[in-house]
Amino acid sequence: MSRIYEEHRSGNYERRGMISIDELKELANGNVRSLASHLLPNGRENCGFWEVGSIAGEKGQSLKVNLTGNNRGLWTDFSAAKGSPGYSGNLIQLTAHVMFGGDVGDAIRYLKSWLGIDDMDPERLAKVKARAVQQARDHAKEAAKEREKKRARAHQLFLSGVPIPGTPAEAYLCERGIDLRGAGMAAPGSLRFHPEVWCAEVHRKLPAMLAAIVGLDGRHLGTHRTYLRADGRDKAQLGEAKKALGNFKSGFIPLWKGAQRCSMKDLKPGTRIYASEGIEDGLSVALVRRPERIIAAVSLSNIGNLDLADRCPLYILGQRDEKLQAIEALEAAVARHQEAGREVFLVTPPEGFKDYNAPIDRRGKGRVRDGK
Numbered sequence: 001m002s003r004i005y006e007e008h009r010s011g012n013y014e015r016r017g018m019i020s021i022d023e024l025k026e027l028a029n030g031n032v033r034s035l036a037s038h039l040l041p042n043g044r045e046n047c048g049f050w051e052v053g054s055i056a057g058e059k060g061q062s063l064k065v066n067l068t069g070n071n072r073g074l075w076t077d078f079s080a081a082k083g084s085p086g087y088s089g090n091l092i093q094l095t096a097h098v099m100f101g102g103d104v105g106d107a108i109r110y111l112k113s114w115l116g117i118d119d120m121d122p123e124r125l126a127k128v129k130a131r132a133v134q135q136a137r138d139h140a141k142e143a144a145k146e147r148e149k150k151r152a153r154a155h156q157l158f159l160s161g162v163p164i165p166g167t168p169a170e171a172y173l174c175e176r177g178i179d180l181r182g183a184g185m186a187a188p189g190s191l192r193f194h195p196e197v198w199c200a201e202v203h204r205k206l207p208a209m210l211a212a213i214v215g216l217d218g219r220h221l222g223t224h225r226t227y228l229r230a231d232g233r234d235k236a237q238l239g240e241a242k243k244a245l246g247n248f249k250s251g252f253i254p255l256w257k258g259a260q261r262c263s264m265k266d267l268k269p270g271t272r273i274y275a276s277e278g279i280e281d282g283l284s285v286a287l288v289r290r291p292e293r294i295i296a297a298v299s300l301s302n303i304g305n306l307d308l309a310d311r312c313p314l315y316i317l318g319q320r321d322e323k324l325q326a327i328e329a330l331e332a333a334v335a336r337h338q339e340a341g342r343e344v345f346l347v348t349p350p351e352g353f354k355d356y357n358a359p360i361d362r363r364g365k366g367r368v369r370d371g372k
Contacts, residue, residue, distance in 0.1 A: 023132040028091040029073035070143035154223040154246035161192030161210045168232025169193035169209035177360030213251040216307040218263040222246025250307040256286040256294035269311035276317040280357040304333030313343035319355045
């Protein structure tokens with residue numbers, strides 16, 4: 001990492017009367033359309049993104065730069081390896097990769113020149129810094145409005161669904177071996193079914209199982225969608241059959257409340273909370289054990305963000321996943337909750353099965369054979 005970037009990040013430049021790294025990012029974000037087209041002239045604007053093939057600049061749509069909203073200025077190159085230096089970042093990093101082989105120091109110098117802030121008198125510097133502060137405030141307000149708009153859309157989508165008994169969503173769960181009615185269990189109120197939910201991947205509506213993502217106090221934060229085949233026998237054949245609408249960070253899907261019919265924040269101290277990554281794993285455990293409280297975290301990366309009741313131990317329903325990224329994400333989640341003073345336990349599925357749903361899955365998927 002360059003000396004210039006380190007000084008910007010540590011604040012040395014700001015103390016010397018210069019533009020800080022955060023101010024530079026905000027000024028670049030304020031000019032994101034012009035900068036994106038300047039760096040990647042072969043791209044085109046589409047649905048709020050500047051799209052191009054990759055950081056090499058060829059025509060295509062794998063690299064997307066956010067032009068509006070909460071993520072304005074952030075980019076992702078979906079043709080790059082996930083987690084690699086050229087996979088995603090901010091506009092300073094995009095400039096570094098496109099023009100300087102990843103050198104952030106050169107990118108900072110270039111952006112300051114491109115923005116016209118590399119040689120300023122104190123009075124003009126103060127005005128530019130004030131503009132950056134105001135842009136940041138305006139961006140924060142815009143982002144908050146966008147988050148609330150998405151949350152409201154997500155809530156409305158969930159409310160437009162129907163309870164799952166007798167629907168393809170129930171058929172889907174039964175194919176996974178999760179026969180709630182057969183086990184004398186009521187379907188969670190957090191699950192619903194909708195016959196026509198828009199799917200951006202195929203540009204048409206598909207049936208979907210809907211799940212409410214809520215916060216510690218029970219407030220609806222987002223809606224998870226599992227797109228299904230028309231008969232509900234399996235997930236729809238998509239690149240991503242599961243998607244979330246709204247901001248689900250720190251939120252969870254309530255699956256089993258046990259004897260305490262209360263929100264998460266009102267759980268008695270000592271109540272065991274079991275957290276799975278997905279809905280199917282959590283419901284599979286509920287069928288067999290029916291512990292005190294079961295939730296689904298929506299994604300592995302969100303387990304560490306979960307906002308849970310105080311003084312309640314967390315039992316993470318893990319999977320037998322040998323991918324380094326999954327192992328690191330799980331270790332980070334455990335560490336985060338332990339640092340907050342919570343007891344954390346990791347429990348794994350039976351030997352020979354990838355996850356907790358695999359032993360009862362009627363499709364015969366998820367079994368580990370020959371060490372695979």
